[in-house]
Amino acid sequence: MDERHEVGSSSLGGSTYAHLSVEKRAVVDEVIAAANTMLDSLKSGRFAGRPPHLVLMPFLDQLRAFEATARSQPELAHVLENPARETVRSMLTSFGRDAECLDGVETVLDVEADRSQSMTVKTKGIEFSKASEVYIKEVRERHSMSEKDVLRYEKMLALFQQVLGDRPVLSYDLDDLRKYHSVLRKLPARFAAKDIRVSQNGVLLEPLAADPSKALAVATVASYLAPVHAVFTRICDDANVRNPFDSLKIAKPKKERPVAIATLAAWHRRTRDPGGAAGRFSGRDASSGRRASDRSSHRTANVFEP
Numbered sequence: 675m676d677e678r679h680e681v682g683s684s685s686l687g688g689s690t691y692a693h694l695s696v697e698k699r700a701v702v703d704e705v706i707a708a709a710n711t712m713l714d715s716l717k718s719g720r721f722a723g724r725p726p727h728l729v730l731m732p733f734l735d736q737l738r739a740f741e742a743t744a745r746s747q748p749e750l751a752h753v754l755e756n757p758a759r760e761t762v763r764s765m766l767t768s769f770g771r772d773a774e775c776l777d778g779v780e781t782v783l784d785v786e787a788d789r790s791q792s793m794t795v796k797t798k799g800i801e802f803s804k805a806s807e808v809y810i811k812e813v814r815e816r817h818s819m820s821e822k823d824v825l826r827y828e829k830m831l832a833l834f835q836q837v838l839g840d841r842p843v844l845s846y847d848l849d850d851l852r853k854y855h856s857v858l859r860k861l862p863a864r865f866a867a868k869d870i871r872v873s874q875n876g877v878l879l880e881p882l883a884a885d886p887s888k889a890l891a892v893a894t895v896a897s898y899l900a901p902v903h904a905v906f907t908r909i910c911d912d913a914n915v916r917n918p919f920d921s922l923k924i925a926k927p928k929k930e931r932p933v934a935i936a937t938l939a940a941w942h943r944r945t946r947d948p949g950g951a952a953g954r955f956s957g958r959d960a961s962s963g964r965r966a967s968d969r970s971s972h973r974t975a976n977v978f979e980p
Contacts, residue, residue: 697778701762708769726769732848733765735916739844742913744783747799747842751783754845758782803840805905806831827901829867834902837872843909848918850876854902855924858895862888895924 694702712726740758744751759782766773776782800808810828813819819827837857838850853876861870862883871879883889890898903919910917 695779697775697780698784700775701779701782704766704771704773704775705762708766708771711769711771729768730765732921733761733768736761736847739847739913739915740783742915743799743842743844750799750842751781753841755781755783757845799842799844800909801840802831802835802843802846802905805843805909806835806901809901809905809908830898830901831905833867833870833898836867836870838876843906844913844915846906846918848921851918851922853877855895855899855922858890858898861890863890863894892924899924 709730712730715721715726737758740754740761744754759776759779762782763773763776766775806828810824810831813827814821814824834854837854838846857870857872857876857878860878860882862881865881869881873879899919906917906919
């Protein structure tokens with residue numbers, strides 16, 4: 675006997691669903707239908723290209739992030755309303771469902787403030803600038819790097835905020851990180867942060883490297899992403915949501931092979947600490963044979979003009 679494990683609105687009769695308006699029930703029904711479409715495709719194996727559950731999960735992760743932020747900081751719910759609505763719309767469209775049902779719904783993020791676990795709530799809704807300040811303070815207190823390197827990390831975090839704007843950490847998504855990575859890859863090896871101009875859709879306008887060989891080195895791009903990744907990890911782990919950095923694929927230093935940003939962050943820590951974790955490599959970068967301390971200073975130092 676073929677058992678079907680479908681999600682259905684009938685099973686939600688005694689839940690919040692029963693108290694929703696007709697318009698919102700229509701949206702929930704379409705979302706449920708999209709989930710069932712995903713399950714059917716996955717079960718039958720009849721799908722072209724990307725597996726359907728991998729198509730659905732990023733949408734759900736983003737909606738969870740929007741909801742977490744709206745609960746912890748209700749005053750931001752109106753800011754996140756349109757992004758959340760468009761996420762649902764894109765999800766329904768991806769599975770061939772009726773996205774027009776959203777047009778009759780006044781609010782998608784209709785959530786109540788969550789005041790439990792106050793410390794966690796504060797972290798969930800924290801803006802990038804504040805999260806960066808907390809991170810830098812902790813780095814200084816640990817004495818894990820020189821003051822010069824701490825100041826460099828501050829500038830790297832400030833650059834991320836300058837390019838993408840300052841907003842709650844959980845509101846940034848994978849597309850935002852890809853845009854920032856693209857900006858870094860097009861910057862010249864030496865630049866002044868004050869001269870950077872980016873379009874509204876995240877495209878670098880100036881300054882642009884004359885040619886790829888004059889742009890920031892892959893290793894330098896990795897070093898710029900490392901402190902941003904650290905800030906995201908703290909907040910995402912505390913909020914128990916997926917870190918978008920885990921899905922960011924970029925070129926690996928010296929090998930131009932796509933790898934996860936977490937791997938690059940670990941590589942950067944090794945090259946920044948030749949006497950510590952990198953000691954197993956006898957103080958040398960395994961890929962080039964150059965001393966790690968020389969390599970890190972060659973490209974990452976003084977990338978900001980005074």
